[in-house]
Amino acid sequence: MTATSAAEIPHHAPAARDPRRWLVLGVICLAQLVVILDNTILNVAVPTLTDDLGAGTSGIQWIINAYVLVQAGLLLTAGAAADRYGRKRLLLTGLALFGAGSLAAGLSDTTGQLIAARAGMGVGGALLLTATLAVAVQTFDDDERVRAIGIWAAVNALGFAAGPLVGGVLLDHFWWGALFLVNLPVVALGLAAVTLLVPESRAEQSHRPDLPGALLSIVAMTALVYAVVCGPDHGWTSAHVLLGAAVGACALAAFVLWERRVAHPMLDMSFFRDRTFTGAVFGALLITFGSGGALFLLTQQLQFVLGYGPLEAGLRTAPFALTVVLLNFTGVSARLTTRLGIPGSVALGMTLLACGLAAVALAGRIVDGYGGLLAGLVLMGIGCAFANPAMAVAVLGAIPREKAGAGAGIEGTVTEFGSGLGVAVLGAVLSSRFAALAPVTAASLPAALAAADSTEERRTVTRAFASALETGQLVGAAAVLLGGLLAATLLNRAERPTAARPAPVTESA
Numbered sequence: 001m002t003a004t005s006a007a008e009i010p011h012h013a014p015a016a017r018d019p020r021r022w023l024v025l026g027v028i029c030l031a032q033l034v035v036i037l038d039n040t041i042l043n044v045a046v047p048t049l050t051d052d053l054g055a056g057t058s059g060i061q062w063i064i065n066a067y068v069l070v071q072a073g074l075l076l077t078a079g080a081a082a083d084r085y086g087r088k089r090l091l092l093t094g095l096a097l098f099g100a101g102s103l104a105a106g107l108s109d110t111t112g113q114l115i116a117a118r119a120g121m122g123v124g125g126a127l128l129l130t131a132t133l134a135v136a137v138q139t140f141d142d143d144e145r146v147r148a149i150g151i152w153a154a155v156n157a158l159g160f161a162a163g164p165l166v167g168g169v170l171l172d173h174f175w176w177g178a179l180f181l182v183n184l185p186v187v188a189l190g191l192a193a194v195t196l197l198v199p200e201s202r203a204e205q206s207h208r209p210d211l212p213g214a215l216l217s218i219v220a221m222t223a224l225v226y227a228v229v230c231g232p233d234h235g236w237t238s239a240h241v242l243l244g245a246a247v248g249a250c251a252l253a254a255f256v257l258w259e260r261r262v263a264h265p266m267l268d269m270s271f272f273r274d275r276t277f278t279g280a281v282f283g284a285l286l287i288t289f290g291s292g293g294a295l296f297l298l299t300q301q302l303q304f305v306l307g308y309g310p311l312e313a314g315l316r317t318a319p320f321a322l323t324v325v326l327l328n329f330t331g332v333s334a335r336l337t338t339r340l341g342i343p344g345s346v347a348l349g350m351t352l353l354a355c356g357l358a359a360v361a362l363a364g365r366i367v368d369g370y371g372g373l374l375a376g377l378v379l380m381g382i383g384c385a386f387a388n389p390a391m392a393v394a395v396l397g398a399i400p401r402e403k404a405g406a407g408a409g410i411e412g413t414v415t416e417f418g419s420g421l422g423v424a425v426l427g428a429v430l431s432s433r434f435a436a437l438a439p440v441t442a443a444s445l446p447a448a449l450a451a452a453d454s455t456e457e458r459r460t461v462t463r464a465f466a467s468a469l470e471t472g473q474l475v476g477a478a479a480v481l482l483g484g485l486l487a488a489t490l491l492n493r494a495e496r497p498t499a500a501r502p503a504p505v506t507e508s509a
Helices: 019-041 043-053 058-085 087-106 109-140 142-173 183-197 211-234 239-261 269-273 277-307 310-316 320-327 332-361 371-397 403-436 447-451 455-498
Strands: none
Touching: 019 058, 019 087, 019 109, 019 142, 019 183, 019 211, 019 277, 043 058, 043 109, 043 142, 043 277, 043 310, 043 447, 058 087, 058 109, 058 211, 087 109, 109 142, 109 403, 142 277, 142 310, 142 320, 142 371, 183 403, 211 277, 211 332, 211 403, 239 269, 269 277, 277 310, 277 320, 277 332, 277 371, 277 403, 277 455, 310 320, 320 332, 320 371, 332 371, 371 403, 371 455, 403 455, 447 455
16 A cells, blocks of 8 residues: 555545535534543542442443443444445434443443443444544545544544543532433434434445454453453452453454455555554554543542542643644644644654653642643643644545545544553553552552551552552653654655655644
8 A cells, every 4th residue: 555645635526515514514523522521521530439339440440441442342343334334324323322321321320330331332432433534534525624634633632631621510510420411412412413414425335344353353452451450459460461461462463364364354454554554543542542541640640649629620631621622723733734744743742742741740749739730731732732633634544535434443443442541551550559659458549548547657648649640640651752753753754755746734623
């Protein structure tokens, strides 16, 4: 496959523009927003869930990861199904399943019930995420498609960043079940709007979904993250961890072999010979790994260490979301991308994100109060605003338009899996470090504080937790920095063959 400029999307014969196309984009972005919010909305509810459900660190991680891992495992299959059966049909089905899962989650009484409901929401979310991007690609022509994808990417970043704030507002007024029940009116509105406004589209030539590939990908990702989550509780050399890692590695190897041999693969492995595609995929994985894991740790830092309530914690993460919105919707990030090119934007954005993560980790040592955290959050927001849209355009620029659903599945799989993996890995680093430093043995900070025998010992427990948080955040910063530089290098090499005919990047928002 020939390397394609990241700003270049294959051209096709022009078609009449749908006069409702921007309204259609608004509808699918609304559906997408509620799905993305549920990736991070639970971060501020960690203390509440710990108290009300008696969930330990591992249980909390599975409540969060059940959603993103089911999504990541099904996105490729959902994308192929959207191309075959109709993108509007899959969008409506996803909304209905997401609403049913939200209702079940809001009425859950135990950790197990909530994990199962979140997994059900993940099924609907997978259908929604692939269908929304596929509809956007099909609805807009070559002249407007890059801008539409940029808006889609900006809403994606907004939902991801605004989750803690929305969660904090709801928890300040309602019980934790409201975090899920609030989705129901949005789902109802989405069902009506999609039915009336979104046109149906499907591939002219399509093939059956690759069910063996889907099963292998689900097994691989679930087993690998299970191994990471079990590490702190059972030990990194325990049977739980070793068996999970072995099953995950074998399933991943089998998935690659199957996809290379099957006539109509869910994931065309030839895409990875395109440096643009590889660089963008790698960058998207690392940026969501770092930001997803960091927000999981940050909300615990704000509540457990600094003593803020859920609403206060959510408000203090708002500068991250506001910075992303401001830079994307005013077009500042797009104008800078035009000057720097996509490799330069990715390098700058992920470097700033890494610096922001490090600043948040070290805020208490450098500046007293909220000032250090604020600076770090703004840097993180600037980094995401520059890097996210550029990488979305790069991924889709390397995928044929007729495979819009499959392309959306690939992009969604990478970002969702990156976020889930970030929570699992950085959460595991937190748990391991806390277990090594704390003077008492416990599965969570509240349990450790309850087991402490004196005020001084409780102070020691809190300091140990703060140190563990810092370690986890610095690990995330290092991964983002190294991954970002490598992704930018791959993208830069991919653009060299087309340097003689560069295509300008259209402002995304």
